Amino acid sequence: MPSETYxxxxxxxxxxxxxxxxxxxxxxxxxxxxxxxxxxxxxxxSSRAIDRINTEIGVYFANSILRQEKKxxxxxxxxxxxxxxxxxxxxxxxxxxxxRATLQTQQVHTSENRxxxxxxxxxxxxxxxxxxxxxxxLHTLTGEQELIIYGEFFSLYDxxxxxxxxxxxxxxxxMKIQVGLNLDRLEKNLQEVATLYMILNKYLNYDxxxxxxxxxxxxxxxxxxxxFVIQYAIQSSQGITLCTYTDTPVAxxxxxxxxxIQKLNKKALLTTLTSPWSIDSGxxxxxxxxxxxxxxxxxxxxxxxxxxxxxxxxxxxxxEKFFSIERLRITWEELLNKAELHIMMPTTSLMRYLETGYIxxxxxxxxxxxxxxxxxxxxxxxxxxxxPKITAGVINLSSKIPFYxxxxxxxxxxxxxSFFKKNPQHIQNESNPFYVILAPRLHAILLNFFxxxxxxxxxxxxxxxxxxxxxxxxxxxxxxxxxxxx
Numbered sequence: 502m503p504s505e506t507y508x509x510x511x512x513x514x515x516x517x518x519x520x521x522x523x524x525x526x527x528x529x530x531x532x533x534x535x536x537x538x539x540x541x542x543x544x545x546x547s548s549r550a551i552d553r554i555n556t557e558i559g560v561y562f563a564n565s566i567l568r569q570e571k572k573x574x575x576x577x578x579x580x581x582x583x584x585x586x587x588x589x590x591x592x593x594x595x596x597x598x599x600x601r602a603t604l605q606t607q608q609v610h611t612s613e614n615r616x617x618x619x620x621x622x623x624x625x626x627x628x629x630x631x632x633x634x635x636x637x638x639l640h641t642l643t644g645e646q647e648l649i650i651y652g653e654f655f656s657l658y659d660x661x662x663x664x665x666x667x668x669x670x671x672x673x674x675x676m677k678i679q680v681g682l683n684l685d686r687l688e689k690n691l692q693e694v695a696t697l698y699m700i701l702n703k704y705l706n707y708d709x710x711x712x713x714x715x716x717x718x719x720x721x722x723x724x725x726x727x728x729f730v731i732q733y734a735i736q737s738s739q740g741i742t743l744c745t746y747t748d749t750p751v752a753x754x755x756x757x758x759x760x761x762i763q764k765l766n767k768k769a770l771l772t773t774l775t776s777p778w779s780i781d782s783g784x785x786x787x788x789x790x791x792x793x794x795x796x797x798x799x800x801x802x803x804x805x806x807x808x809x810x811x812x813x814x815x816x817x818x819x820x821e822k823f824f825s826i827e828r829l830r831i832t833w834e835e836l837l838n839k840a841e842l843h844i845m846m847p848t849t850s851l852m853r854y855l856e857t858g859y860i861x862x863x864x865x866x867x868x869x870x871x872x873x874x875x876x877x878x879x880x881x882x883x884x885x886x887x888x889p890k891i892t893a894g895v896i897n898l899s900s901k902i903p904f905y906x907x908x909x910x911x912x913x914x915x916x917x918x919s920f921f922k923k924n925p926q927h928i929q930n931e932s933n934p935f936y937v938i939l940a941p942r943l944h945a946i947l948l949n950f951f952x953x954x955x956x957x958x959x960x961x962x963x964x965x966x967x968x969x970x971x972x973x974x975x976x977x978x979x980x981x982x983x984x985x986x987x
Contacts, residue, residue, distance in 0.1 A: 506606065508542035510599035511558075514592065515540060517575060518565045529557045548727055548754055551600055559593030604750040619746040627741050628661075634746065635665045638728065642673045650680040651720035651760060652735070654700075654711065655693060660740035663700055671706045674931040678707050681714030682770055687946050694950040701936065702910040705923045708773040708932045713940075722760060730756050770940040773933035776864050777920045788915055789832050793841040797912040797951050799850045800924045801860035804833065804842075805891075807880040810873050814865070822865060829862065841890040845954065847898045847908045855982050859926070861911075864934070866925060871983045878972065878979075885965035894962035896954060912951055919944045 505513075515525070522540075526533040531554075538544035546554050566575050566588060576583055585591055621630045650657070657663060657680070687693050701709060723731040730753060734743040747753070777788070796804065811830045815823055836842075846854075853859070858869035869877060885891045898908060909924035921936035928934065938944045954960055963971065972979070 505599055505602065506542065507545060507596065507599045507603040508540055510596055512540040514562050514595075517571075517578065518562055518569070520562070520565055525558070525561065528561045529554055545600070545603060548750070551597075551754075552758075555593045555596040555600070556589075558596060559589040559591075562592050563589035601751055601754065604754065617747055617749045619744075621744045621746070622742065624740060624742070627744055630744060630746075631662070631665045634729065634731070635723075635725075636668055638725070639666070639671060639673075639676070640668045642676075642728070644673055645675045646673045646677065647726040648676065648678045649722070649724040649726070649757075649760065650678065651714065651717055651722040651724075652733075653681045653683050653686075653714075655683060655686055655696070656735060656737075658696060658700070659737070660735055662741070663704075666704050666707060671930055676707050676930075676932070677710065677773075679710045679712065681717075682711035682943075683715065684713065684770070684940070684942055684946065687943075691950050691953055694946060698910065698950075701921065702908060705909060705927050706930050706932050709936070710772040711770045711943075712767045713770060714767060720760070722756070724753075724757055724760060726757055727753060729753070768939070770943045771936055771938050774935045774937055775933050777935050777937045785828075788918065789836065791915045791917060792836065792839055793916050795843045795845075795912075795914045795916065795948065795951065797845045799847060799908040799911045800922065800926075801850070801854045801858075802844075802846065802877070802881070803860040803862045804844065805837070805877070805881045805884050806830075806833075806860075806862075807876045809876055810869060813873060814862075814867050817867075818865065825863070826865065837884050837891075838888055839890075840888070842888075842892070844891075844893045845951065845960070846893070846895050848895050849898060849907055851895055852982075855979060856985075861922065861925060874983065882965060882969050882972065885968065889965065892962055892964070893968065894955070894960055896957065896961075897959040912947065914944070914948050914951075916948065917944075919947060 515522075522533045522536040526536045535544070535546075539546060566572055572585075572588060573583065575581070575588075576585055579591075579595065581591055619630075621627050682697075687697065721733050721735060723733065729746060729748040732745045733741050735741050777785075798804075808830065811826060815826055818826065855874070858871070858874050860867050860869065881893070885893070909927045911922045911924075913920055913922065918941075919938045921938075923932075923934045923936075925934050938947060955962065
């Protein structure tokens, strides 16, 4: 089929099939005004949705043509082989070609002063370029955005790339970042795990997904969907030394279609979710089906809660949350008498909990009052006395610890699988609060890292007896903290 404008192509098929705008609009789920604007040329469908739109239109038109027994006439009029087997596919391709032709036409008519292709060399120029293109652009984007990077996380970190995510406010509702991760490098050097944690902890308003892309990371592409494409050259000793930039609509569409990670069937190593329980309705049961856990808690001490806190919590929560809370209560009552549980908390997080009483219980935020905090501490000590396999320790995030700044990303493991949870109080947009580790090897690396922190001179683990003694000594101070922040 010859290429023509999208409006002309769509109008031509509508005229041939005599299908009303209202029927077509209803089929693809759009208001009839959109069909009118598309066929008149007043507006183009969004590039985000064009593949789905054209596919559904193609199927709808093909079925109509076959019902009307007009296939032979259609093939003749639209210059198709008479023995065409997949009519829906041919119509979809016809519309896709017309869409691309229209984008090219629009590009020709854009301002001559607009630079759609740029090449930048030199470290200083490239730094300014990324500040201008990436940092400032992120500050203005709205809606849900997608940044696809065909490159390796640590190579980009070494080149200083992730610092360009710094922006005072992220306006977009969600920014998804998809990038490759070298597990070999991660496994060989635990310092790299600290770097990974530091970036995830720092950029809570971004949703990272890591892939094993060792076979394609040399493509060196940065794709901000519908905005721009950057191809870069990187050298281990000099960082990013060359960038080629384009925001030509046709190029953006073609490159995104070619390098869309989902279409390449790449398996994620780590991804974000609204809740790990949304992967599988049985994930929660499976996670707590074991009897050995390690928790690095930064969002309050949400475990070992007394029944009175659960009761008070349920009084303040909407009814739809009751089942979730009651299920948690029952689960932990069954586990606490026999589970092996190791809890590690940064000292800053412990102090924050004592001051505010804030906890983030799975997907429920709750602030305990002073009496509830006292009851919680008493229950922690009583439970540890009953079950000596429960240990608790604190780690001082000083400059000797790689991510010594405030921690807001908790880690939960049952020694078979694991997930991260962001502190929702530090999320300013609609980014997902959970990272689920999908690759067993990555889980093992992360767990080993947190286990190694126990060997640090900055970490101190306490038995129940030691904690009781500490609590007795520091009760006046803790009471003062409670009174100052009540």
